[in-house]
Amino acid sequence: MDKILIKGLKLFAYHGVNPEEKEQGQNFIFDIAISVDISKACFSDNVNDTVSYAKVVKTVRRVFTAEKYDLLERCAQVVADAVFNEYPAVMQIDLTLKKPQAPVSAEFEYMGVQISRSRS
Numbered sequence: 001m002d003k004i005l006i007k008g009l010k011l012f013a014y015h016g017v018n019p020e021e022k023e024q025g026q027n028f029i030f031d032i033a034i035s036v037d038i039s040k041a042c043f044s045d046n047v048n049d050t051v052s053y054a055k056v057v058k059t060v061r062r063v064f065t066a067e068k069y070d071l072l073e074r075c076a077q078v079v080a081d082a083v084f085n086e087y088p089a090v091m092q093i094d095l096t097l098k099k100p101q102a103p104v105s106a107e108f109e110y111m112g113v114q115i116s117r118s119r120s
Contacts, residue, residue, distance in 0.1 A: 009060065
């Protein structure tokens with residue numbers, strides 16, 4: 001299966017268990033791979049024959065910033081559900097959600113979750 005990749009998508013939102021995370025907000029970073037048959041678009045050169053990564057980014061931004069969640073796990077699932085609901089051609093999504101400013105007393109690049117979901 002072919003993949004469309006969105007790497008390093010930075011979005012500002014208000015997710016976290018701690019009250020200050022929901023008040024001050026922070027940056028989150030997405031790496032997303034969506035599995036979709038893009039063979040028709042390879043020959044037609046027509047954006048209507050594929051899944052527009054620009055539209056996927058708009059979907060991710062809209063649902064990720066619409067509410068405040070405690071857990072990255074929930075955020076990732078909400079995004080995956082929205083992509084499946086809005087883009088019927090997507091057969092699988094592999095999503096990594098990174099929280100580089102997580103309130104943890106340690107030196108790290110980021111904390112995060114990674115999920116993989118397939119259309120049933």
